[in-house]
Amino acid sequence: MQTKECPEDICDQLCEHPQLICITKKEAIADDDAQQVAEIFKLLGDTTRVKILQLLSRRELCVCDIAAVIEMGQSAVSHQLRLLRNARLVRYRREGKMAWYSLDDEHVRSLLSQGIDHIKHR
Amino acid sequence: MQTKECPEDICDQLCEHPQLICITKKEAIADDDAQQVAEIFKLLGDTTRVKILQLLSRRELCVCDIAAVIEMGQSAVSHQLRLLRNARLVRYRREGKMAWYSLDDEHVRSLLSQGIDHIKHR
DNA sequence: ACAACATATGAATATATGTTCATATGTTAA
DNA sequence: TTAACATATGAACATATATTCATATGTTGT
Numbered sequence: 516m517q518t519k520e521c522p523e524d525i526c527d528q529l530c531e532h533p534q535l536i537c538i539t540k541k542e543a544i545a546d547d548d549a550q551q552v553a554e555i556f557k558l559l560g561d562t563t564r565v566k567i568l569q570l571l572s573r574r575e576l577c578v579c580d581i582a583a584v585i586e587m588g589q590s591a592v593s594h595q596l597r598l599l600r601n602a603r604l605v606r607y608r609r610e611g612k613m614a615w616y617s618l619d620d621e622h623v624r625s626l627l628s629q630g631i632d633h634i635k636h637r
Numbered sequence: 638m639q640t641k642e643c644p645e646d647i648c649d650q651l652c653e654h655p656q657l658i659c660i661t662k663k664e665a666i667a668d669d670d671a672q673q674v675a676e677i678f679k680l681l682g683d684t685t686r687v688k689i690l691q692l693l694s695r696r697e698l699c700v701c702d703i704a705a706v707i708e709m710g711q712s713a714v715s716h717q718l719r720l721l722r723n724a725r726l727v728r729y730r731r732e733g734k735m736a737w738y739s740l741d742d743e744h745v746r747s748l749l750s751q752g753i754d755h756i757k758h759r
Numbered sequence: 760a761c762a763a764c765a766t767a768t769g770a771a772t773a774t775a776t777g778t779t780c781a782t783a784t785g786t787t788a789a
Numbered sequence: 790t791t792a793a794c795a796t797a798t799g800a801a802c803a804t805a806t807a808t809t810c811a812t813a814t815g816t817t818g819t
Contacts, residue, residue, distance in 0.1 A: 557776095561776085561777080563777080563778095587778085588778075588779070588780095590778075590779065590780080590781095591777075591778055591779075594777075594778080595777085609785095609786090611786060611787065612785080612786050612787065613786095
């Protein structure tokens with residue numbers, strides 16, 4: 516982001532419009548923020564993870580039940596759960612041999628349901 | 638999704654809990670829907686595209702100005718704009734040599750700003 | 760028609776990502 | 790302790806994706 520004043524826009528001949536660029540740069544999201552935002556959406560940007568998160572948004576489930584419902588291998592599910600866990604989108608608790616997972620991020624619940632709404636209405 | 642009744646849950650010995658799985662399957666998102674939802678989030682799940690969409694959410698811009706602001710090559714920007722265009726997240730109009738792009742999806746504007754909020758508050 | 764320009768696009772490349780397989784870890788019941 | 794089980798994880802593989810380079814397309818002004 517810039518802090519200096521924007522020069523007059525000499526342009527209309529040039530493709531790059533200095534003043535417009537200058538103003539726009541000030542409003543631009545910081546690199547680091549953009550990366551973090553992308554990181555969250557990337558996690559929501561996979562069919563398997565969408566399915567898992569949608570299930571977990573309704574109820575707590577153990578790994579093998581998730582695998583059974585979405586019809587994928589235990590290992591694949593476990594790998595995906597690790598990504599979601601690391602990003603703190605889901606939490607889990609151990610109960611004996613089993614691990615019960617649930618959604619741990621209300622923002623994500625909301626983003627997900629908006630995403631689902633989005634595809635329903637168009 | 639299932640339509641048949643759920644059997645009694647015999648479980649607690651088994652890992653897979655038949656009744657729970659059955660109920661959960663009925664609530665699960667359809668494969669095709671999950672894929673479409675993931676598709677949208679996938680588009681939001683890249684740093685470059687987040688930057689582009691955030692700029693376009695504020696004002697219409699031409700390709701080379703976008704490139705100047707986010708400091709990337711014209712070609713890279715153009716390729717990304719094509720993805721966004723194909724998914725109808727952005728629209729563009731021609732004005733002579735230039736192409737002016739703007740955001741074309743209010744859901745996406747909302748998702749994006751929620752995503753940005755999300756990383757700000759935590 | 761030609762040169763200069765803005766944008767688009769195909770091909771190539773490097774990197775990231777998702778799934779599978781084999782196996783490790785840790786718990787329970789006998 | 791051992792067997793059975795639920796889950797986690799490393800390695801390997803196949804596929805997807807983002808960027809760059811070179812070049813094509815289409816417009817404007819001379």
